[in-house]
Amino acid sequence: MKKMTMYLYSLIFIAGAVHADEFTQQDLKLWKVEYESVVHKGRKVFIDPKLGTNTVTCNECHPNATNTHPETYPKFQKQLGKVATMAEMINWCIANPLEGKKMALDDPRMIALIAYITEERRGVTLEPGKH
Numbered sequence: 711m712k713k714m715t716m717y718l719y720s721l722i723f724i725a726g727a728v729h730a731d732e733f734t735q736q737d738l739k740l741w742k743v744e745y746e747s748v749v750h751k752g753r754k755v756f757i758d759p760k761l762g763t764n765t766v767t768c769n770e771c772h773p774n775a776t777n778t779h780p781e782t783y784p785k786f787q788k789q790l791g792k793v794a795t796m797a798e799m800i801n802w803c804i805a806n807p808l809e810g811k812k813m814a815l816d817d818p819r820m821i822a823l824i825a826y827i828t829e830e831r832r833g834v835t836l837e838p839g840k841h
């Protein structure tokens with residue numbers, strides 16, 4: 711039974727890979743709606759005075775996501791002393807300027823913040839590691 715299930719999964723996987731670029735209009739519409747709702751949620755989190763403990767918002771220091779540079783990640787960040795993702799840097803800002811509690815990297819609010827910030831930089835060339 712287990713082997714059979716594995717076999718079926720492999721078949722579905724192979725079929726999926728072969729047809730990976732054939733999306734229906736319905737798929738595309740759904741994904742756009744889902745994506746845009748997460749970006750919208752990200753904007754809300756970005757201006758939420760209750761995100762941290764001191765009412766400071768992300769938007770005060772990064773109006774409309776300026777100076778966030780998502781296109782430069784992963785990169786070495788001196789505040790963290792290592793090569794980090796943007797999510798880790800967002801947590802640094804939550805813990806320090808906002809005096810809040812760090813989020814799990816897969817927290818829906820974290821994903822929304824990343825979506826919003828990245829959307830604001832649409833079209834900018836990826837330059838990982840750049841300062």
Ligand code: HEC
Nearest residue numbers: 766767768770771772777778779796799800803804807823
């Ligand atoms: C009091 C001002 C302040 C607030 C509020 C603030 N930040 Fe920052 N942020 C900074 C500073 C300072 C840095 C470090 C800049 C650097 O690395 O040169 C930074 C860095 C960042 C970076 C990396 C920028 C880069 O160039 O690599 C991101 C992304 C970021 N902040 C997102 C956020 C988010 C999201 C919030 C809200 C949760 C937030 N920040 C709140 C001041 C702030």
